[in-house]
Amino acid sequence: MEKVKVDNLYKSFGEVEAVKHINLSIEEGQFVVILGPSGCGKTTTLRMIAGLEQPTAGDIFVEGKKVTHLHASKRDIAFVFQSFALYPHMTVYQNISFPLEAQRLSRPEIKERVMNVVEFLGIEPLLSLKPKQLSSGDMQKVALGRAMVRRPKVFLMDEPLSGLDAKLREEMRAELKRLHIEINATTIYVTHDQIEAMSMADTIVVMNDGVIQQIGSPQQVYMEPENIFVANFIGSPGMNFLPLVYTGKNTLFRYGPDQEFSHPQLSFLTQIDQKEFILGIRPEYVQISPSGLMNGEIISVEPLGYKNVYAVELPGGIRFMVEDMRTEKYSGQVKLQINWKKACFFTKNDELRIKWSQKNG
Amino acid sequence: MEKKVWKGILIAVGLAFFLLPIYWIIATSFKQWPDIFAIPPKFVFRGTLLNYMALFNIRLEEVAKFGQVGKSLFLPRFMNSVVIAGVSTLLSITLGTLTAYAFSRFKVKGEGDLLFFILSTRMLPPIVVGIPFFVLYRALSLLDTKIGLILLYMTFNLSFSVWLMKGFLDEIPKEYEEAALVDGYTRLEAFIKVILPQALSGIAATAVFCLITAWNEFFFALILTSEKARTAPPSIAAIQGSSGTNWGQIASGVTFFLIPVVVFTFLVKKYLARGLTFGVIKH
Numbered sequence: 001m002e003k004v005k006v007d008n009l010y011k012s013f014g015e016v017e018a019v020k021h022i023n024l025s026i027e028e029g030q031f032v033v034i035l036g037p038s039g040c041g042k043t044t045t046l047r048m049i050a051g052l053e054q055p056t057a058g059d060i061f062v063e064g065k066k067v068t069h070l071h072a073s074k075r076d077i078a079f080v081f082q083s084f085a086l087y088p089h090m091t092v093y094q095n096i097s098f099p100l101e102a103q104r105l106s107r108p109e110i111k112e113r114v115m116n117v118v119e120f121l122g123i124e125p126l127l128s129l130k131p132k133q134l135s136s137g138d139m140q141k142v143a144l145g146r147a148m149v150r151r152p153k154v155f156l157m158d159e160p161l162s163g164l165d166a167k168l169r170e171e172m173r174a175e176l177k178r179l180h181i182e183i184n185a186t187t188i189y190v191t192h193d194q195i196e197a198m199s200m201a202d203t204i205v206v207m208n209d210g211v212i213q214q215i216g217s218p219q220q221v222y223m224e225p226e227n228i229f230v231a232n233f234i235g236s237p238g239m240n241f242l243p244l245v246y247t248g249k250n251t252l253f254r255y256g257p258d259q260e261f262s263h264p265q266l267s268f269l270t271q272i273d274q275k276e277f278i279l280g281i282r283p284e285y286v287q288i289s290p291s292g293l294m295n296g297e298i299i300s301v302e303p304l305g306y307k308n309v310y311a312v313e314l315p316g317g318i319r320f321m322v323e324d325m326r327t328e329k330y331s332g333q334v335k336l337q338i339n340w341k342k343a344c345f346f347t348k349n350d351e352l353r354i355k356w357s358q359k360n361g
Numbered sequence: 362m363e364k365k366v367w368k369g370i371l372i373a374v375g376l377a378f379f380l381l382p383i384y385w386i387i388a389t390s391f392k393q394w395p396d397i398f399a400i401p402p403k404f405v406f407r408g409t410l411l412n413y414m415a416l417f418n419i420r421l422e423e424v425a426k427f428g429q430v431g432k433s434l435f436l437p438r439f440m441n442s443v444v445i446a447g448v449s450t451l452l453s454i455t456l457g458t459l460t461a462y463a464f465s466r467f468k469v470k471g472e473g474d475l476l477f478f479i480l481s482t483r484m485l486p487p488i489v490v491g492i493p494f495f496v497l498y499r500a501l502s503l504l505d506t507k508i509g510l511i512l513l514y515m516t517f518n519l520s521f522s523v524w525l526m527k528g529f530l531d532e533i534p535k536e537y538e539e540a541a542l543v544d545g546y547t548r549l550e551a552f553i554k555v556i557l558p559q560a561l562s563g564i565a566a567t568a569v570f571c572l573i574t575a576w577n578e579f580f581f582a583l584i585l586t587s588e589k590a591r592t593a594p595p596s597i598a599a600i601q602g603s604s605g606t607n608w609g610q611i612a613s614g615v616t617f618f619l620i621p622v623v624v625f626t627f628l629v630k631k632y633l634a635r636g637l638t639f640g641v642i643k644h
Contacts, residue, residue: 050543051542051543052539052542052543071542071547072539072542073542073543073544073545073546073547075543077543078543079539079540079543081536081539081540083534083536085534085536085537085539087537087541087555088537088559089558089559098541098544099544099545102544102545102546102550103545146540146544150544150545
């Protein structure tokens with residue numbers, strides 16, 4: 001049985017449709033990251049699961065029980081806020097024990113559970129401090145502690161790392177992953193940062209414009225994006241796109257003014273009842289090579305030490321980002337070689353990826 | 362350095378401007394009759410408690426010479442002021458805070474219009490509604506009752522406390538009570554345990570303003586009360602007789618009248634600093 005199930009969930013704020021009929025199933029112990037640009041409805045979805053926002057339509061189930069209209073305090077779900085939302089007038093100890101006070105547990109039991117969590121997070125020295133006296137990393141840990149202490153059914157986290165500086169974010173990413181592995185808690189994590197998503201998630205849910213674009217493992221969303229949006233949003237730099245037009249002759253495709261190429265890997269496209277396609281290829285699968293098929297001119301080079309990132313302009317003005325480490329050439333005309341096995345193809349009209357099954361037959 | 366000096370002078374002038382009248386009234390309350398009118402004014406004089414004795418009608422031989430007879434009414438009226446101002450302040454900040462919380466956190470239909478309507482009760486000059494209130498209060502048997510003035514002051518201060526408290530509550534991020542909600546508390550518990558402690562400075566500032574308004578109110582107290590519920594301000598004014606004004610006694614009444622507000626303000630001083638500079642300093 002799913003731990004959390006979201007069924008045809010819909011939310012509008014007046015005229016604005018924030019979440020448009022989404023479906024989602026989350027298994028026990030999964031770490032699910034909802035990833036999308038700001039305003040895509042991911043936080044609204046999370047808040048509806050927490051009970052902080054009432055859905056306009058649709059249902060939410062936790063452990064098979066319908067909780068759509070249940071008060072937030074009765075759902076046994078913990079929420080970690082972007083701003084941490086530590087109670088400023090309470091000490092760290094009081095903050096962490098606050099959810100237990102609500103359950104009217106005995107004082108010794110509260111103390112024992114708080115101390116367990118505090119030890120786990122390594123924040124014993126902070127217990128008597130007020131939130132104002134904490135660094136942002138410590139505030140984050142206290143916020144996590146307050147969520148953990150209750151042993152809730154589900155952890156919800158709304159961009160919990162975006163308030164931290166880059167170095168701390170890396171540390172906390174590792175800390176969150178450790179936490180997830182050790183207590184094996186079902187977690188739904190919202191972020192716009194794809195690195196967070198790729199590094200922590202079991203499953204990534206890519207959202208845009210209130211609609212789920214793709215649900216899959218990090219590997220799947222990276223290598224087999226369902227559509228152009230996902231392909232573009234995931235990866236840094238994102239995927240390169242090149243419009244192709246089938247000329248009708250053999251496997252000859254036009255990719256720019258007076259520029260054509262042919263490759264046996266493209267033959268499956270000729271069997272599709274369309275003429276215009278978009279080739280998508282990640283920067284690391286394009287190489288600068290004298291035997292390449294496509295012409296281009298190097299515009300700029302970013303030497304990053306372990307690799308060089310080239311911006312190459314193709315005839316017709318399209319720019320490709322190319323990651324290459326062997327080439328010594330830093331300017332001028334080059335030829336680009338594509339690793340066709342790693343290429344994705346999208347139809348031009350609906351921007352959906354043409355699936356492998358279609359590719360093969 | 363020079364800037365510092367100028368700053369000091371400016372502050373001194375400002376302080377003198379605000380504090381001199383207060384000094385004057387306090388000094389007058391301790392002066393003997395001829396010293397009160399001395400020109401040039403006397404800053405060094407032989408003090409006396411006669412004015413206070415007259416105020417509370419402590420019957421010494423000398424006080425009797427001033428011709429006051431009967432029991433002093435000042436103390437019971439002063440207590441009326443304490444009760445009326447205190448209770449009305451308590452009511453208006455309680456209701457005001459709850460109302461403001463609703464406006465701040467929930468979608469209220471016609472919020473803008475309602476808030477404007479609440480404020481508009483404050484726009485009429487009191488004298489315009491004086492007669493209607495008199496007629497209304499007579500019909501409701503509220504004339505010369507403490508509850509009558511309490512209701513009136515509460516109503517007047519409510520608009521003020523709603524607007525002020527809304528500003529303070531808007532400033533408290535709603536994540537705090539949302540955190541309390543998911544931590545297992547009801548909305549009311551979240552309000553009491555999480556929001557109220559953080560709104561204390563705002564409540565203190567609002568309470569001081571409400572208290573001062575209710576404490577100083579003169580016009581309605583004059584027309585709506587006569588004996589039982591009369592407050593201190595009209596009583597002090599009544600000391601002005603038809604044959605000459607007993608300034609010493611007025612000054613002692615005013616000085617005594619100042620004490621509760623000063624005491625209250627100092628009691629909530631801890632919370633007040635942030636409350637009064639609210640909106641001036643953004644963090």
